[in-house]
Amino acid sequence: MGFHSFESPYDWSRIDTYRRRAEQCPGGLVDLSVGSPVDPVPRSVKEALAAAADDGQARGYPKTAGDDSLRQAATDWFRRRRGVDLDALGADLVPTVGSKEAVALMASLLHLGPGDRVVQPKVSYPTYAIGTQLAGAQVTTVDDPANTDSWVDLPGVRAVWINSPGNPSGQVIDRAGLSKIVRAARSIGATVLSDECYAMLDWSGTTQVGQNVSIPASPCILEPGVCGGDASGVLCLYSMSKQSNMAGYRAALVAGDARLVKAMTAYRKQVGLIVPGPVQRAMRAALEDGEAVMAQREIYSRRLRALVQALTAYGYDAVMPQGGLYIWAQARSGDCWADMADLARMGILASPGEFYGDSHRLRFSSTISDDQLELALERLHTGA
Structure with a gap:
């Protein structure tokens, strides 16, 4: 890499x-x-960070894959807020040092390089393209990734970036569009990379399908009706920065295809891309504080x-x-x-x-x- x-x-x-x-x-x-x-920053998050400032998670090395309490909180959050049962999908998760590093390193961690092509929206967050370039792969932009005919037959497509709600456009891709992207990507062996960091800031009137949902959210790429009940070849990125004003905490996560997540986690452990222990506790609080x-x-x-x-x-x-x-x-x-x-x-x-x-x-x-x-x-x- x-x-x-x-x-x-x-x-x-x-x-x-x-x-x-x-x-x-x-x-x-x-x-x-x-x-x-x-x-x-929410009081619950600040209190969790302060309480963890001198516990074992702060003094010792934190777990790259996230401590058990964070992993459980994230799993519960996906089920409660996004209508997603990670275990049922065969999915795994890993916390990341903010979502930007996850985006920028994604193509490299997927072992993409010269000869490989990564599709992304023409109007989008610039780090998608930068991450593809860092890996040595080719950036291909399309007006709308949900128009799968615009990219599915291109040679060398190995990954497809989507962002819903989008930055800067604010566009939300509906479930039919997401499902179409997943099917097309799987047909050519490409990975779907869904940046959903604005998911809890949905103004479109879309209703979520999860359990006990009280906060409107945009559709998730890992919903069973979207991915067919199988996380294979699908990764979802989420961040605490927008929902909880935690940009400075560098607190985010990637969830999806267990095989891909486990491989990424191994690399993260070796290079030290590990979310600090107290921040992991703060992330847990943010995921649990719906109010x-x-x-x-x-x-x-x-x-x-x-x-x-x-x-x-x-x-x-x-x-x-x-x-x-x-x-x-x-x-x-x-x-x-x-x-x-x-x-x-x-x-x-x-x-x-x-x-x-x-x-x-x-x-x-x-x-x-x-x-x-x-x-x-x-x-x-x-x-x-």
């Missing part, structure tokens, strides 16, 4: 000029560019709806996303960089769509404080 070179337009230094211009605006910068949570997740959902829903209204008033074709934290809007000028300059004049910083595969759009994040939100709303409504 050697790293190859990579290239990407995803370079935040490219927006520094617009940031400096926005900072000079009276009242300062309103940053709608980065999806980094700003709200408090905190529901409260955070309400906050993001309110902020997104307010931003949609203000952006529309300013002239954007803004609509509520089906899921996730972002508004993905067509640039008023037709060019994301021209719009970046216009918004910077008002002290607002957005994220250029070019970073995600479409230079004609911008991404606006709802991960801002309520004070900053009010300032953004005022500026967009007045145009100054």
Whole structure:
């Protein structure tokens, strides 16, 4: 597993000029560019982290595969929130040091390389492509992976990335679409990689099929009706960063095909990609605290709806996303960089769509404080 070179337009230094211009605006910068949570970490998570600060999980080496209590909490969470029985599917799981490293290393851990092809959405999180490039494999982008005819007959397809709800588009793939992707991938021996880190932030009205479900969630690739009751060739990624404001904890997991997960776990153990013991305890608390997740959902829903209204008033074709934290809007000028300059004049910083595969759009994040939100709303409504 050697790293190859990579290239990407995803370079935040490219927006520094617009940031400096926005900072000079009276009242300062309103940053709608980065999806980094700003709200408090749930009390249950903080208490779990503090309680584990000097226990055996902190003093000794933690388990790469996750301690028994975390594994049980994650298994229960999949059953309760996602309608998925991991044991019945022949699935396994492993915690990861945030979801970004899991994404970036996935192609390498699957032993992909030159001659192999990884399919991903054309508009998507840039690390999918970077991870494929690091492995030396070929990136192939398609408008919609659920249109399986666009990739199933291409030579060398070994993996297919999907992201639902998507970043930046907010698109949610329904169960029929997910099932179609799984069937097509299996027909050519490819692995389905489903990034579901925004799953508990679904605004589409989709209802989940799990037991005692009280929090709406987008469909899961591991639902038996989607994967046929078998996790073979299917991996699901999930993160605590969005649902519980734990981006700094670097707390995520991969679940699915037991053969693939066990192989990845062995590599993780050897290179030290192990979630710290106290963080594993915090992850358990986050998975068990549905009330905190529901409260955070309400906050993001309110902020997104307010931003949609203000952006529309300013002239954007803004609509509520089906899921996730972002508004993905067509640039008023037709060019994301021209719009970046216009918004910077008002002290607002957005994220250029070019970073995600479409230079004609911008991404606006709802991960801002309520004070900053009010300032953004005022500026967009007045145009100054």
